[in-house]
Amino acid sequence: MNNPGVPPPQLPDLLRAQDRISFLYLERCVIHRDANAITATDDKGIAHILAATIGVLLLGPGTSITHQAMMLIADNGATTVWVGERGVRYYAHGRSLAKSSRLLIAQAAAVSNRNRRLAVARAMYRMRFPCEDTTTSTMQQLRGKEGARVRRCYRQHSARTGVAWNQRDYDPTNFAGGDRINQALSAAHACLYGIVHAVIVAVGASPGLGFVHTGHERSFVYDIADLYKAEITIPVAFDIAAGETADIGPDTRRAIRDRVHDGALLDRCVRDIRNLLIDTQPTPGPIDDDWLDADEVNLWDDSGAEIPARYNHGDQAVDF
Structure with missing residues (x-):
């Protein structure tokens, strides 16, 4: 019909x-x-x-x-x-852009194996410390390096803008309870989380399977967003806090919107997610630009191989 x-x-x-x-x-x-x-x-x-x-x-x-x-x-x-406006907040999504589950399987396999999870976490930190070797660093050492890097970033932008900086201190349930810079940072980071969340679901990865963060439905969102905070949200937040605005939340969101207006961050997120999940596999092998388009359904075998579906693999008919 x-x-x-x-x-x-x-x-x-x-x-x-x-x-x-x-x-x-x-x-x-x-x-x-x-x-x-x-x-x-x-x-x-x-x-x-x-x-x-x-x-x-x-x-x-x-x-x-x-x-x-x-x-x-x-x-x-x-x-x-x-x-939200210019993609700075994530609300919901439809189907993934990816027909293949390769990225999701790679993510689940990596986060479920201690050594592979550590390899991805090290790769994330290596993106923040391009001149340092992180291949043998423990997670405790990496967290210490990251903490020092972020504190240094706060001090630099405090000196640049004249905004006094003490520490990151905020109550998630009381936005107005923080000082100007902490309000601006909270608003800016929330925008970045929305952008990254949209990219993750678009390419078919899981927002909840994080490598550095864990136990939360947006753990992987926080992992990826942390790659860009020093470059995007922290300087914008200090710029807003240094101004005379009385409406820090909306003004910060608009500033982040304008900062990512050209869409380059979206494409960069796609590349970074793909590289982190695929290139850190023990035997990554070549992957071409069609990785989102693969439209194949296979059957899993306990030997580890994949068998083509849509065939009757039994020698004899079986009644179900």
């Missing part, structure tokens, strides 16, 4: 992940479907976007999306993430 409407595209018709618009952000518009394109309508008119060219659609404030548009996005192997 023929289904009504425009037929979904076939797999060969879809663009590979690296040929798509990686992250497309829309806000304050109505999103609908027109044949195999989605339309974004606001007071300036209608924009048509070919659904097969989208990797991840970020839906910001003021967006409304129809059921037909979501069907089209899903049929084209893209994902949708509901975010």
Whole structure:
């Protein structure tokens, strides 16, 4: 029986992940479907976007999306993430962009093995200390190095902006209870967590399987976000605290939004997550740019091999 409407595209018709618009952000518009394109309508008119060219659609404030548009996005192997303004907060997501579970399996295998987990954690710290050898450092040593690096970063920006700095001191349940710089840091870090969370779910990794952080549903979010705080959120927070604003939370969020406006951080997150989870495997092997697009279903075997699915592997028929 023929289904009504425009037929979904076939797999060969879809663009590979690296040929798509990686992250497309829309806000304050109505999103609908027109044949195999989605339309974004606001007071300036209608924009048509070919659904097969989208990797991840970020839906910001003021967006409304129809059921037909979501069907089209899903049929084209893209994902949708509901975010705050310019993606600085994460709210929810649809399906992952990745058809392959390779990244998720690599993450689960690494976090479940002490030596592999330590290798990933060391790689994360090595990204922060590019001139130092972390291959034999213990986690205690790495935490000490990181603590010293962050304290030095706070002192440098305190001297640069003239904002007095004592220590990181805040109550998660009482934002207004902290001083200006601690309020700005809390707001800036929350924005960064939202951006990183959106990327993690988009590429099919698990937000909860962390390597340095553990026991929380966003442990891996905190792991990845820590890679960028010294570069992005800490300097922005000190700049805001040094100003005369009386509305630190919203002004900090807008400043982070403007800092990551070009989208480079999103692509950088994708590369870093992929490198951390794949390149730290004992035998990583080559991986090409199609790692998100693999659309294969295999069967697990207790020998460790993978067997193609969609075949009857029994010599005789078996009744179930």
